[in-house]
Amino acid sequence: MGACMKKTLTKPYAIAKVQMIPASSNEEKHIHLKNSEFLKNDSTPIFGSNLPRRSSLVNFNESTAPDRTLRRGSFSGAIDRKASFTKVEKTEDDKKLIQSALQKHFIFSNLTDLQIDALTIEMKQVVYPSQKIIFEQNSIGDNFFIIAKGKVEVVINLKVAAVLNTGDSFGEVALLHETPRTATIIALQETKLWALDRMAFRKILQNMSHQKFSENLVFIENIQMFKSLTKKQKESLANAMTVETYKPGYRILREGDTGDFMYIIKEGTVIVTKNGTEIRKLIKNDYFGEQALLQNNFRTASVTAVDKVICLSINSEGLYATLGSHLQEIIHTNTQRMAIDANPYLSRLTSVQINNFVTKTKVTTLKRGHTIKIAGCPIDFIIIVLRGCIGTKTLRVKYLEIFSFQEVLDGNKALMENIVVFEDCDIAEISKMDFEECIGGRLNEVLERNDIFKVIKDIQIFQSIDSKILEKVVKMFSVVRFRNKDVIFTQNQPGDSLFIVKSGNVDVVKNGVVIRTVGKNDYFGERSLIFNTARSATIRAIGNVECWILSQSQFMSIFNSQMKAILQERIDLQDDKIEIQDLCTIKLLHQGRVANYFLCVNQANKKLYILKTMQKSKIINLNLIDNVLSQKKINSQMNHGMIVKLVKTFKDSARLSMLIEYVAGVDFSEALKSLKKLNELDSRFYAGCLILIIEYLHDHEIVYRDLNLMNIIIDRIGYPKLINFSCAKSIQSRTFTLIGTPHYIAPEMIAGNGYSFPVDFWSLGITLYITMYGMLPFGNSLTDPMMIYQEILNKRLIFSSTVDPLSKSRDLISSLLIKNPNQRINAEKIKSHPWFVSFNWDLLSSKQIKAPFLPVVPDFSLEAKSAIDNYRTSLDEIIRFESQNDFYIPRFNVNNKWDADF
CATH class of the missing domain: 2.60.120.10 (Jelly Rolls)
Incomplete structure (x- = not known):
């Protein structure tokens, strides 16, 4: 495997023909990479020749794409955008030709008849005279074309590659994302084309998918049987249900037949008969066949359509795949x-x-x-x-x-x-x-510990500590009682304990003056758990007071030396008192089209950071306001030891800046090259880390959408650290944007009918496949995104003949790379998968498992000292650097308070 890995591992990073959008999306990942590739001077690019590069990032319709004229660079004009497109009435022959052409292409293969009909209606007509260029190679285009009549020539790099005739199509990549054309197309005679632009294509798919989903959801919410389902379960069910249409007189169910489908009537009337006798009629919102889902028995009656009937249907297998259990079990669990x-x-x-x-209870059905x-x-x-x-x-x-x-x-x-x-x-x-x-014990005691847990998880000093360790911490708290006017501790007294008010109120007194009164669940003295600092105020009881107390010695007793070092690092990253004037610049790491990245040092504690600066004018010109604000909002929520930390943000009249944790290490692909061969134990370590990361993101309702080896840094202690949140999005339900790295994109993203959190588990499956087998499962030898997408949609997942068919790791990867997102395995099931039997998740989350690989990281102490000695303040360096480069003047009028939340 090692030789195979070394040979094929760079294939996922070949440069595809898709351009990176938005302009800032692909920059941040390079900042934390192999430090020997850092800038030698301000003008040298960060990318070393031996640094593997990912497939290009694609993005569509996220309101973040840069302005086209700025992005186009040296590309030729997009001629197809200048043509005159006309919407005309189509004959039956026109419709047949269009639909025949659509059905030949994989992009349209999973669309419904209604969607195909809507696209057919939307297509516009355009006519080109003989020898007219329809579009040029490397131009940016929006349209997909079908030849209604005529002939065109395909020219690639000034050589004729093909001739297309009536019924053929071209330019399909433009429907998925904005990317340079791969060929020049010339009309060889007067040619009539049917054209469909990207915005119309995606809007039709999105609107029809959303309408179907919304209608299904409304029906499900009105069904009594599903009342106890959670919002997410109802949404999963709505997404999994299919629409069935029956003509009058059609027998939908036959008495005595086996069956496992349940139906909900959306429209029409059916009659239910038993032994040939009508027993009732069912109308809109009624349902039938549910006993198949509850008891898996034979049909006890026949059901026949009276008029045209439209139903939602789902079978027991689909329901189990969607909800993870049998319907009756789900109803019982949710009711509990x-x-x-x-x-x-x-x-x-x-x-x-x-x-x-609820898992331990025994459910019983009893008669009166x-x-x-x-x-x-x-x-x-x-x-x-x-x-x-x-x-x-x-x-x-x-x-x-x-x-x-x-x-x-x-x-x-x-x-x-x-x-x-x-x-x-x-x-x-x-x-x-x-x-x-x-x-975990007697209820009263457990509830008291839960109350403590709720308080301490919001205390800054505890926020970087794993929940399993916090559970041990809460058991160490004891109760102390104070009477009226008792002094709990005095100002300037050495501190060694944290206090949480369990009941009553206390005064906070500073220099003899009461500055505030605090009560139940308020806390004080938290810094004493780490730092030997003097008390900053006197605390005095008002009436009878009970406090939970935790001493420094108790707290530190649960941490070994490595855990203490990690804790100290996380606490340092929570220093929100740092100001931009406290930073000195060591060097420019990367100059991007939107952001510049500087390696900086805090003068006070010599800690290294990355300072990402963005000129407001560029953000406005490139239409990146929403993208920048979204990234900031998401990054601010992240507080996980395996996710890069946003320390603080700064802004002034000219720029926005983000102070980011500096991660010394190498990207995951470089680590894999060094490891040469990954055994099951090592693979399980990395897989476990990534699962914890994804689980954390999804718990915070963040879908990442770009999990790949280049967005994972292996830090100095060998643990993965996720960076680059340019594709991440906070979602409540589904989203539709095609975004990410082509080889890692989930099939439902390509299909365009909406997707949700399961896309991250697909990307995880791709990542695990690479780490274990040294190659990509789809598009391993391809760089053209369209060909990659076609394989993702249509190719069957294949494993090498050398892989044991009964391998547990193979089974897990297969469960992650299921094309139907409703059947794809999730974090909870992954953690209980046989491959992870006896795996210690607590030790992993607290970083106590020895990592398989430790990167060599550089020492910047001399450069940091020089920067401080010469007082190269970051703000001065930023201004100096920007003055030597073009300063964008905003071309659009925007609300001058657009950055208020930054």
Whole structure:
């Protein structure tokens, strides 16, 4: 494998024919790369000749694309943009020719008949005289063409490559993204063309997909069976359902047949018959066939369309792939969660505790009159009513209510009366012992720890600490009590403990003056856990006060030396008091079209940073306002040890600046070259890190959209660090932009019908395939994006004959590279996959597993000292550098407060 890897690993980075859009998207990744490739002087490009380069980044319709005239550079004019396009009525022969041409091309292969019809209607006519150039090679174009009548010549690099005739098509890449034409097209005779522009193409797909999705979602939300599904589950279901149309008289279901489809009526009427006798009619919003999903049995009746009937349908396999379980299990699980959310005590459990709880309960279906428990037995159980009604002679417990919870909370008691079923019901039951095991102890104690956890996770000093370690920290807190006017500690006294107010209020007194009063869940003394600093104020109790307290010695006892060093680094990165005047410039790292990157040093603590500066005028001219503000917003949310940290932002009248964590290391592809051969253990280490990163992003509702080897830096301790958030987006539902690196793009992004978080798991699958087998699964020898996309959509995933068919890693990769996003494996299932059996996720997240590879990183201490000694302040260097380059004058009028949130 090692030889194969060395031979093929650079293929994912061959320069494709797609240009990088937006202009700033591909810059940031290079700043953290192999340090020996850094600038020798201000004019030398950062890219060394031996540095592998990724496939080009593509982007469409994100409101971030730079202005065309600025981007075009030396390209020839886009002649097809200047032509006169006319929308004309099409004959049946015209429609047949257009649809025949569309069906020949992979871009249109997955579209519905309705979408094909809409595109056919949208196409406009344009006529070119003989010898007229339709477009030139390297020009930027918007249109896809079908030859209605005539003949054209294809010229590549001044040589005739082909001749196209009536019914042939060309220029299809323009429908996906803005990119230079790969050939010149010349009319050999008067030629009539049908043309479709990119904006119209994407808008039709997006609007029709959104309409279908929205209609499906409305129907699902109105179905009682699905009421307990979460928003994400309903959206997944809406996306997975297909539309079926039936003519009057068509028998949709036949009594006695096997079947596993459920149908929801969107339009029309059906009759339900049993043994030939009509038993009822069903209309819009009614559903049938659901028993196949609930009980997997034979059809108990026939269903026939009365008039034209349109239904939404899904089968049990599709439902399981979409929701991850059988429908009845999902309904029961979600109903338990709803009951828990309504309980004032159980609702304070963490999501992990709740998940453990509902997983452990036993669900039972009972008939009216059944006795559940008899009088005299101990109350050491909890029962949640999922359907129906249970109770005693004096008590009724209905849907979403919980029986015996208070008794379990107060301590074991005996039942005074029998518990019986008053209405047919479903109940979820768990013993007290199992309940406490699931949540991690006695409920009162667990809830108190949860309260502490909620407070400390928002304290800056704890934000970089893994949640598993924080769970250990909260168990170390103890309670101390103070009476009225007791002094908890005094100003200037050495500090060694953190206090959190559990109940009551305290005064904060500075130099004898009360500066504020704080109460429950407020905290003070947090810096004492790390730094031996004197107390900055006196804290005095007002009335009776209870505090949770954690000492420095307790806190530090859970960290080994490596963990302490990592913690210190993360704390240093949270220093938001730093100002741009505190920075001295060591060197210019990279001059981009939008941003300049400087390696800087903090004069006070000698810590290195990257300062990214952007002229406001360039941002405005290149139409990048939304992109820049989105990047800043997303980066500000990120606080994960394997994601590059945005430390602070600065702005003045001329520019915006971002102070970014400096990551000394090499990109992942360079690390793989050094490793030469990756065994299963090493592959699992990197895969585990990437899964934790993606899980964190998705928990924050961020879809990354450009996971690839060049956006992953291996830092000085060998752990991956994700950089470059230019393609990331915060989403609530689906999005439609084609963006990212061609070889890593998921099929649903290419199809244009909308996508969501599963695209990141596809990219993860591509990345793992490369790391394990040394080549790309799709388009390994290709650089043309259109050919790459065609393979992604149509080629079957293939593994080398040397790969064990029963390999667990192969199975995981196959689960990640499923073309249907609804069936693709997610983070939760990946972590429980057999390949990760016995894998210690806690040790990985706290970076206690030894990394397979440690990069060689340079020492900039001498350069940093020189910069400080010569007082080369970053702001001065920025101004000096910009004065030597063209300073853009804004050409568009924008709100002068557009950067208020930066």
